[in-house]
Amino acid sequence: MGWSASDPIRRGWISEVQANVDELKGKERELQEAYVVLQASHEAHKSAQLQLIHVEKLESVGLLAAGVAHEVKNPLTTLLTGVQYLREFAPPEDDEGKQLLEDMWLAVKRADSVIKGLLDYSRARELFLKEENVNELVERTLQFVKHECDKRRIKVTRDFGQELPRVTMDGYKVQQVLVNLFTNATHAMSEGGSLTVRTTCRSVQPQAESPAGAHVGRDTDEMPSEVVVEVQDTGPGIPEESLTKIFDPFFTTKPTGQGTGLGLAVSRQIMEMHGGTLDIQNNESGVRARLVFRPVARGG
Amino acid sequence: MEDKKKILLVDDEESITRTLKLFLDRRGGFEVRTENRGSQAVRVARDFRPDLIVLDVVMPDSDGGAIAQDLGEDPELQSIPIIFLTAIIKEQEIGGHGKAIGGGVHTYLAKPVEPDVLISHIQERLGV
Known part of the structure; x- marks a missing residue:
């Protein structure tokens, strides 16, 4: 059927x-x-x-x-x-x-x-927080490496965002992070090159909380902002096989005696304590390091 | 001839007081006495009457803070400037100058301090 x-x-x-x-x-x-x-x-x-x-x-x-x-x-x-x-x-x-x-x-x-x-x-867990003007902090820190940049014929370009909100941070520790990044950049450009420091601010959705209570001031009543500092060099970049290890304590690609291998481990830890991030990537120009200072939720 | 300024060096490590004494004698032109027992520092200070004390912080039989406290309570010794040398802090954390202990504002230097840096701080504190 x-x-x-x-x-x-x-x-x-x-x-x-x-x-x-x-x-x-x-x-x-x-x-x-x-x-x-x-x-x-x-x-x-x-x-x-x-x-x-x-x-x-x-x-x-x-x-x-x-x-x-x-x-x-x-x-x-x-x-x-x-x-x-x-x-x-x-x-x-x-x-x-x-x-x-x-x-x-x-x-x-x-x-x-x-x-x-x-x-x-x-x-790195001990933070002494104070409101800081990021552009001024970057400028002050650049003075620490001025001699090194002049010696290696490195051109420094400042691309600073205007009217950035002030960021509550441990200025001394963030300077330590910046010095580490600037020093790494200058070491990567022994034959000269270009060091560009860019600061920007962008509005983001508020987050639940920031671990250390460090936060970015608000530029408007509506949205909190995150402040970003980028450090770009024109060196040869980081070998791909080393990229995953650069934040490991005691890992260094520098010749013996030139680095302890603790700079980036300390730097990332300092940023995380601020509730922020530190990322480092190769790009077409060289290496770009990016610091992000995250906001906290309104009323938090 | 102008009298030499007197420095009392207190540190439990004999090698430190011996080498610093050599340097301060020869380069700084100071009259230096050394003491390796923290517990004896105040007694030696009463006897020697130094113009300045270079004091270790962590010692087995006494600590620099307690010694500074005792010196601060003695009317005849309380005005003596103290330069603390310490192995447990970093210079950047203290900026070369520190908090008040025992009534006086003292200088803090992190070990290993460059001898030139120590001498310049001594000269600054003594106004020479």
Whole structure:
């Protein structure tokens, strides 16, 4: 016997199947939605867990750094004073001896900078917040690297946004971030080049909260703003295989003795403490670092 | 001939007081006495009457803050300027000048301090 669509029994059966299929599809959609929610919740949980582990690690590093700092800085004081004494009052007559003392002096300074970097890394959580004019802060910080830029024939271009809202931040720590970025840029352009610093402001949807309470002032009554500082160099860029590691403590692409590998780790941490971000990318010109100071919700 | 300014160096590390004494004697032209026991610092200060004290902060038998407090409570010693040398802070955090302890505003320098920097701070505090 053949099948007929007009058969009432068959029609009833088809619509029943159709209803079942629709119901199943609906359940599948619900499942998919639940999966998305679960996944987001899992991601949030994972991120919170990582954050906790990070904080615990920092506390350990902090304790270690303070202990190491005390134990290492004392002998460094003796060495620094001793080397300076020899350089001044008992200088070797041969060039090798003079060079040896010079190398010792630099070695002590280098060891000291590693200790300072460790202390920075472990203490980035302490912020002393104050309202700052971002353009003025950038300008002041550029003065720190002026000599280095002149020496390497690096042209500095300022593209500062006008009427940026003031940003509540730890100015000293943000200067540290900027110095790190400017220094990396100048090191990448040993044969000269161009360093462009751009500041901008854009309106964004308010966020729930900012972790450290640091925030960007509002330029209008309607929307909070985020302030962005971009540092662009015209160097050769960062090797692709290094890009994922540049924020790891003690990772450096610089020659031995020229970098502790803590600068970017400290810098990102400082920005995160401000509720902001630091991203670094290669682009067609070289490397672009971008700092974003995020706003907080109105009344928060 | 003008009297040499007197500096008391207090640090539990003998190698630090020995090298700094050499440098301050020879370059700074100061009369330097050293003490490696923090607990003896006030007694030595009463005896030596320094024009300035260079004081370590963390020492096993006493700490620089407590010593500054004791000096500040002694009418004959309270006006002596103190330069703290400390291994647990960074110079940028303190900007070379610090808070008041024991009634006096003192200078704080982070170790390892360059000898030239220490001498210039000593000269500044002594007005020489």
